[in-house]
Amino acid sequence: MKTRNRLRHLVASLTVSAVALSGSVLMAPMSKAANVELTMYSWRVEDKAFYESVIKDFSAANPGIKITFQSFPSADYQTILMSAMAAGKGPDIVHVRAYGALDQLVVPGYLSPLAANEVKGLNKYPVDALNSQRGFSDKRLFGVPFAYQSLGIFYNLEYMRKAGIQLPPNTYPEFIEQLKKIKAAGLQGLANGGSTHIEQMWGTIAPMFYGGTEFYNDVVAGKKTFTDPAFIKSLEAVQELFPYMPSNATAVSYDASRALFFSGKAAFFMGGIFELGYFRNQNPKLKFDFMATPPMSKGGKQFVSTWADGGFGINAKTKARPEALKFLNYLASKSFGAPFVQTVAQITAVPGVPIRDRQLQKAVSSINKWGTPYIMLVGFRYKNPTGSALLQTGIPNMLNGTKTAKQVADEVNKGVGTWFGPFAGKI
Amino acid sequence: MATRNVTRYQRPWIIAFITPAMILTVIFTLVPAFTLLSYSLYGWESFKRGDFVGFTNFERLSNFPFRGDFGGAFRNNVIVFVTLFLVQTSVGMILALAIYRLRRGKKLFQAIVFLPVILSLVIVAFMWKLFLDPLFGPISSLALQFNLPWLNQPWLGQPGLALFTLIFIGLWRWVGFPAIVFLAGMNSINEEYIEAARIDGASEMQIFRKIIFPLLAPSFTIVAILTFIGAFEWFELPYVIGGVTGQPGGSTTTMALLFYRLAFGTVDSATVDVGLSSAIGVILFIFVGIGAALGSYYLRKREIQQ
Structure with missing residues (x-):
């Protein structure tokens, strides 16, 4: 009787253990995954x-x-x-x-x-x-x-029509002409301010002036530096746009610039395609479009910072x-x-x-056809002072008239040259 | 003998009360200060510590390309201190005197003057940034509405103007503090001195110059030292308004802002440079510490007991 009881007890214990063991084996991965x-x-x-x-x-x-x-x-x-x-x-x-x-x-x-x-x-x-x-x-x-991402120009054709402009510009000189016409009509051409994010505005037009990827490759290889006349010209191009920016532009923040555009109070906004969703959300009724920076002449080379x-x-x-x-x-x-x-x-x-x-x-399509590295972001933001930091302080000073484009270019060159190997002995 | 007995009796209590504060000071002031010093003596790549480099990071601050940024930031701190000290102290004193002389409504005016002080500096900065926005701000609208070209300026966009605009905002927010400190000082002056002077025929100006002003020396010490420390650690206002690059064109960069920019980097303008930022931190710590101690020692010597 005693033996039978012992046996029964053993069988019961083994059964319980087996069930518990199988349960724990089965449950282990599930509980781990659930946690x-x-x-x-x-x-x-x-x-x-x-x-x-x-x-x-x-x-x-x-x-x-x-x-x-x-x-x-x-x-x-x-x-x-x-x-x-x-x-x-x-x-x-x-x-x-x-x-x-x-x-x-x-x-x-x-x-x-x-x-x-x-x-x-x-x-x-x-x-x-x-x-x-x-x-x-x-x-x-x-x-x-x-x-x-890529940089380009957002435009509001409805607003431009108030100045008698029916189509977006085909060339960069035509773009400048349109800005003049809009200003003459007492309207606002560019929404961009000259404070933060001025580098972005520069990056939208700069490759057209310094020659896009070829210049980028030359600079990265140390064959050219930022004192190259083409680079200086790209800075002067921002200065040329200054009269078409909002009044007191150097104090206009990035948020205010965006608000000026999405509220339908400016013809152009130079910026990244990443603003597309933002503009649509802020003002779903706004009719606007996006274009790559136009070439210097009809059918000429185009570059899009990407x-x-x-x-x-x-x-x-x-x-x-x-x-x-x-x-x-x-x-x-x-x-x-x-x-x-x-x-x-x-x-x-x-x-x-x-x-x-x-x-x-x-x-x-513009990235595929004309994409060129956004030069300071892709190549020169690895050490201090970054190319971006030097431009972000240099360009506002140029717009304020305290520095020339050449001085800004010199500062970028000297600053980046302190850590960028290929510039060694060239600054 | 009695003093010695009292001291012996008090000693354990003094130790018991001071110890927690000492422990907190060690943990939150001394350890970070020495850590900062040790960081400044090493080379760093991002947050990865490299070799011991001695005072190289301090040397880097005195050479191109950081000499300009550091020198400019230090100069801005000096301008902030001098301007804040002169204007804040004098305006605070005038406000305090005006409230002191009031017969009715003292509490109300005290509250009004002190109100901006209790506002968060970050909120104040955002508020003024909106006020001064050339496109949507009420100040530029007002200037255009009433044809006031002198008011329609890029207050935050012109290098010569921006720092002083920030100083003005700082003053607006903080002037209530020295005013209340001076007022408290004035209230603690024994009325008998003033009454006696009046009986002797002294004018109000003479009473202020000969009695009130000298007896305000302890309040003056507090305001001067706090203004010095605050001005050299100026961060929130330039950060919120001019961003980490001290816009426009770096003209609102202060030492604390430069420290922050180099310590943590930014997404689009700077990378992390722990060694360099620690060197700035050490210089700032020593300068503010020594400056505050010397200032305090000198000013306290001039204080007069009533």
């Missing part, structure tokens, strides 16, 4: 709803992974991100900038390098886009590119790299690229995504 919670940081405050919807779709397909999206104002993003990373409390998935700003994260080892085979379709991305996600010295890949805007990377300290990688694969797929174009009205870096938006199509 994966990731965070993502981004500077795209205005696209928060979009990214949350993307995450929702991703989580529906991957029920074990929960992602919290946190966005921070663009101007403070790099500071917040760097501080968080330095404290070892950064997000698992990082919306990273490109070029020099990316390098600041690469050098201290905050980002996990990506192997080409880890993200499906990465080999189909253009080389320039992938290069934007590599470090200055460390040439491994650290992010999946997310968007392309860059890859940033990417999606993985924190080197994340404890959930496989899950983060899974999300990066999603962000590199058409499931992300198509709604990105549709909702955010920007040019996705995901290859093969059809773009139906007419204005975006124009931007893509």
